[in-house]
Amino acid sequence: MRNAELNEMSYLTRSPISLDALLAEVSSAACGGTCLFVGTVRSGPEELGVTAIEYSAYEAMVEAEFGRLLANAGQRWPDTRIAVRHRLGVIPSGEASIAIAAAAPHRAEAFEACRFVIEEVKRRIPVWKKELRVDGTETWVDPSGRPTPHPLTPSPQRGEGGPAHV
Amino acid sequence: MTAKATGTATVRVRLFARYAELVGQAEAVVSVPLPATVGDVVRRLRDDIPAARALPERPLAAVNLRQVKLDAWVKDGDEVALLPPIAGG
Numbered sequence: 014m015r016n017a018e019l020n021e022m023s024y025l026t027r028s029p030i031s032l033d034a035l036l037a038e039v040s041s042a043a044c045g046g047t048c049l050f051v052g053t054v055r056s057g058p059e060e061l062g063v064t065a066i067e068y069s070a071y072e073a074m075v076e077a078e079f080g081r082l083l084a085n086a087g088q089r090w091p092d093t094r095i096a097v098r099h100r101l102g103v104i105p106s107g108e109a110s111i112a113i114a115a116a117a118p119h120r121a122e123a124f125e126a127c128r129f130v131i132e133e134v135k136r137r138i139p140v141w142k143k144e145l146r147v148d149g150t151e152t153w154v155d156p157s158g159r160p161t162p163h164p165l166t167p168s169p170q171r172g173e174g175g176p177a178h179v
Numbered sequence: 180m181t182a183k184a185t186g187t188a189t190v191r192v193r194l195f196a197r198y199a200e201l202v203g204q205a206e207a208v209v210s211v212p213l214p215a216t217v218g219d220v221v222r223r224l225r226d227d228i229p230a231a232r233a234l235p236e237r238p239l240a241a242v243n244l245r246q247v248k249l250d251a252w253v254k255d256g257d258e259v260a261l262l263p264p265i266a267g268g
Contacts, residue, residue: 052268070267071195071260077244099267111268131268137246139260140267141196153197157264 024079025072027102030112038096039116046120048127050113056106062147066154068101068110071139075099082133086115090126093117097130099140110142184213188255192224194234197263201233211253217242218249220259234261 032049039047056063083095094116104110111134115127134140135156142154192207199205209223217240225231239262240247246262253259 068267069196071193071241071262074241074244074260134268135265137265138267139195139241139262139265141263142266143196153263154266155264156266 024076024097024099025070026098026100028100030098030100030109032109032112032114035096035098035112035114039094039114041094041116043092043118044094044116044123045118046123047114047116048120048123049115050111050127050131051109052111052131053109054104054106060106060144063106063144064147065103065105065145066110067103067143067145067151068099069141069143070099070101072101074139078138082130082137085133086126086129089129090115090117090122093122093126095126095130097134099134099138101140103145184252184254186213186255187211188213188215188253188257190220190253190255190257190259192220193258193260195260195262198234198238198261202228202230204228207231213254215253216249217247217251217253217259220253221249221261238262239264 032051036047036049054066079097083097086093086095095114097111097113099111100109111131113127113130115123115130117123117126144152144154187210189208189210192209194202194205207224207228209220209227211219211223221236221238221240225234237249240249241260241262242251242253242257
């Protein structure tokens with residue numbers, strides 16, 4: 014069972030993410046464009062002394078949901094090859110918590126598929142994070158009340174996302 | 180059409196992250212009379228375990244590894260998970 018333990022075939026890892034390994038998974042002579050997204054633990058002015066984030070997950074559901082999510086992406090961009098890894102445990106600021114590689118025959122699909130996967134991760138992959146601060150305090154992160162900074166699919170009514178030419 | 184389920188369903192409830200901290204446990208087993216929904220399971224959990232009253236009345240939920248609405252039906256042996264707001268990536 015893939016979800017029984019964290020192993021190399023899982024979408025989850027407790028070790029630092031190898032970007033080289035991820036890129037190797039999607040590498041194909043048929044793909045001329047590869048987009049790599051890396052999400053890292055942030056400790057900017059808004060984070061007030063965050064030294065690390067502790068990630069936890071409903072691991073069996075993460076595995077199942079990633080399978081469904083990548084199947085959705087495969088239907089939308091059939092020639093795209095996608096690999097994803099989410100790290101769990103305590104991750105120091107500056108280190109990667111997630112990486113997504115999307116390779117496609119042409120760059121547009123690679124960018125679109127990669128963006129789709131990270132936005133869907135934020136929406137449906139059951140992972141939680143607790144910010145750990147230099148003063149010893151801890152806070153569960155609740156993004157549910159925050160506005161999405163950049164909607165993935167701009168609504169056509171606003172004149173965006175329509176056909177490129179008319 | 181099958182006959183409407185009757186009897187009792189015993190389900191395993193799993194709690195994660197902040198919810199596990201609030202309740203002080205990550206798992207519980209609850210029994211509900213059938214037919215029953217995920218919402219019924221949440222109400223039973225709140226009745227059975229006083230600390231579970233700290234959970235929201237309408238949390239995000241999953242049954243058998245799929246997100247569902249609270250009016251989804253449960254059956255005996257299901258795994259019901261209550262999910263805090265998702266914060267991955």
